Amino acid sequence: MENFLEQMAELFEVDSVNLQDEVIAFDAWDSLTGLSIIALADDEYGITITVNDILEAKTIQGLYALFNQKK
Amino acid sequence: MLFNPVSLLDKRYLITGAASGLGKATSILLSKLGAELILVDIDEEGLNDTSKMCSSNVIKVIINLYDISDLKAKIIDSVSKFGKLNGFVHLAGRPYISPLKSINEKTTTEVFMLNTYVGIELAKICTNRKIFAGESGSLVFISSVYGLVGSAANVGYAMSKSALHGVTKSLAIELAPKNIRVNCIAPGFIKTNMLQKISDSFNSEYNDTLTKLHPLGLGEADDVANSVAFLLSDMSKWITGSIMSVDGGFTAQ
Numbered sequence: 045m046e047n048f049l050e051q052m053a054e055l056f057e058v059d060s061v062n063l064q065d066e067v068i069a070f071d072a073w074d075s076l077t078g079l080s081i082i083a084l085a086d087d088e089y090g091i092t093i094t095v096n097d098i099l100e101a102k103t104i105q106g107l108y109a110l111f112n113q114k115k
Numbered sequence: 116m117l118f119n120p121v122s123l124l125d126k127r128y129l130i131t132g133a134a135s136g137l138g139k140a141t142s143i144l145l146s147k148l149g150a151e152l153i154l155v156d157i158d159e160e161g162l163n164d165t166s167k168m169c170s171s172n173v174i175k176v177i178i179n180l181y182d183i184s185d186l187k188a189k190i191i192d193s194v195s196k197f198g199k200l201n202g203f204v205h206l207a208g209r210p211y212i213s214p215l216k217s218i219n220e221k222t223t224t225e226v227f228m229l230n231t232y233v234g235i236e237l238a239k240i241c242t243n244r245k246i247f248a249g250e251s252g253s254l255v256f257i258s259s260v261y262g263l264v265g266s267a268a269n270v271g272y273a274m275s276k277s278a279l280h281g282v283t284k285s286l287a288i289e290l291a292p293k294n295i296r297v298n299c300i301a302p303g304f305i306k307t308n309m310l311q312k313i314s315d316s317f318n319s320e321y322n323d324t325l326t327k328l329h330p331l332g333l334g335e336a337d338d339v340a341n342s343v344a345f346l347l348s349d350m351s352k353w354i355t356g357s358i359m360s361v362d363g364g365f366t367a368q
């Protein structure tokens with residue numbers, strides 16, 4: 045979990061993130077950041093997700109669940 | 116007999132990535148033109164499929180191309196049973212969609228290994244006089260429009276494909292005294308599994324955008340296969356070190 049939060053902070057270009065933070069509310073949220081999340085999911089979690097999956101996950105917590113559920 | 120300047124009768128080639136997409140279509144076409152083939156891929160089922168669709172003599176080599184030492188041993192073994200090679204086509208490859216901020220060293224290195232370095236290693240093995248048939252030598256690499264022009268979220272892939280252009284030109288010079296030609300095809304987007312995998316991560320709008328990038332529309336696997344046949348055949352005997360755009364006009368704009 046801690047590692048995941050650090051990765052999200054890196055991609056959203058902030059010092060730290062909270063579980064309830066909304067994905068699209070980050071200043072750094074754009075289509076390239078979406079692609080970065082997709083690439084991270086593929087590279088390090090071995091899962092294939094889409095931009096829609098990310099939008100539906102809504103929050104950091106939702107992304108965490110997505111990363112650890114869809115196998 | 117009818118005049119057929121792209122006939123590949125009595126020629127032998129090694130094809131990587133033969134189990135799927137462009138490699139499969141290329142193998143089937145070359146086989147129709149009479150070439151005997153060593154079909155190389157990691158995907159056994161796909162290789163069986165391709166080999167069933169080939170009409171000439173083919174042998175299958177199942178291998179993970181990341182394993183370079185195994186590659187050499189298996190090529191030497193196949194050639195001892197099969198006969199010496201006139202060249203190869205390196206079609207195995209993988210995409211790497213990642214913006215700069217999620218790029219990582221491990222995946223980038225793997226992409227470079229498979230897309231680029233394996234091609235150099237194949238050239239080293241196949242031009243050795245123990246393997247090379249000694250005539251009509253032709254090596255073909257497959258890059259991409261994204262080895263020629265830029266696109267976002269593609270830096271790792273672009274690195275691996277543009278590097279092939281340097282490889283093509285320098286090997287063309289180095290191998291010219293042996294009369295071995297070295298060329299590269301830079302395809303636009305072709306309807307294959309790889310494209311499917313990429314476009315699955317986008318929406319349908321992306322697919323429309325993709326189509327519009329090609330004045331002649333998206334390509335078919337045979338469009339690349341046909342160009343490979345030309346570059347292997349003696350019809351292209353004065354062509355070496357060239358990067359051939361096979362992209363429906365993508366890079367003409």
Ligand SMILES: NC(=O)c1ccc[n+]([C@@H]2O[C@H](COP(=O)([O-])OP(=O)(O)OC[C@H]3O[C@@H](n4cnc5c(N)ncnc54)[C@H](O)[C@@H]3O)[C@@H](O)[C@H]2O)c1
Pocket residue numbers: 131132133134135136137138155156157158161178179180181205206207208209210229230257258259260301302303304305306307308309310
């Ligand atoms: N399809 C396109 O639109 C397109 C466009 C430009 C360039 N290309 C390039 O053309 C080539 C072929 O693409 P494709 O669309 O046919 O892809 P594909 O995914 O359909 O086929 C690639 C083949 O390579 C094999 N392969 C992958 N890793 C391997 C490994 N480690 N060892 C052995 N075999 C391995 C796979 O099993 C597969 O059979 C690639 O180099 C690709 O970059 C494709």
